[in-house]
């Protein structure tokens with residue numbers, strides 16, 4: 001969290017870059033990158049999308065629910081409703097920027113890494129972890145039903161914490 005610049009500072013900084021330095025300033029600027037990324041995905045970079053995108057993508061690959069992102073937005077003083085957070089997450093997912101994970105019937109998790117990979121899911125704590133690349137090999141798949149093809153394979157390995165180790169009497 002400490003490496004994340006204050007959101008309002010970043011959003012307000014763009015106006016103060018002198019015209020001549022714009023190109024230099026833009027290179028490597030995470031906010032400009034985000035704006036380009038939204039545009040490339042066909043989404044208008046509104047302030048709300050930029051704010052939520054900044055929170056979502058500014059901290060590497062991770063997995064979160066709408067409620068988790070909403071809490072972060074409140075802490076960062078981003079004025080959004082939970083409904084807006086839901087809508088934005090679904091728009092980002094449809095645009096291919098996020099991947100929705102089918103882990104838990106009651107809650108949707110979103111992955112900021114949209115490429116295909118597998119997960120550990122710690123059910124009791126609602127925690128999602130990426131499986132290491134070498135974690136699993138799926139080398140035998142059933143034939144897809146007539147007229148269909150397999151679009152992807154996602155493996156979820158469900159975990160639970162080990163119970164307390166029995167003490168010797």
Ligand SMILES: [Zn+2]
Nearest residue numbers: 111113117130
């Ligand atoms: Zn993941």
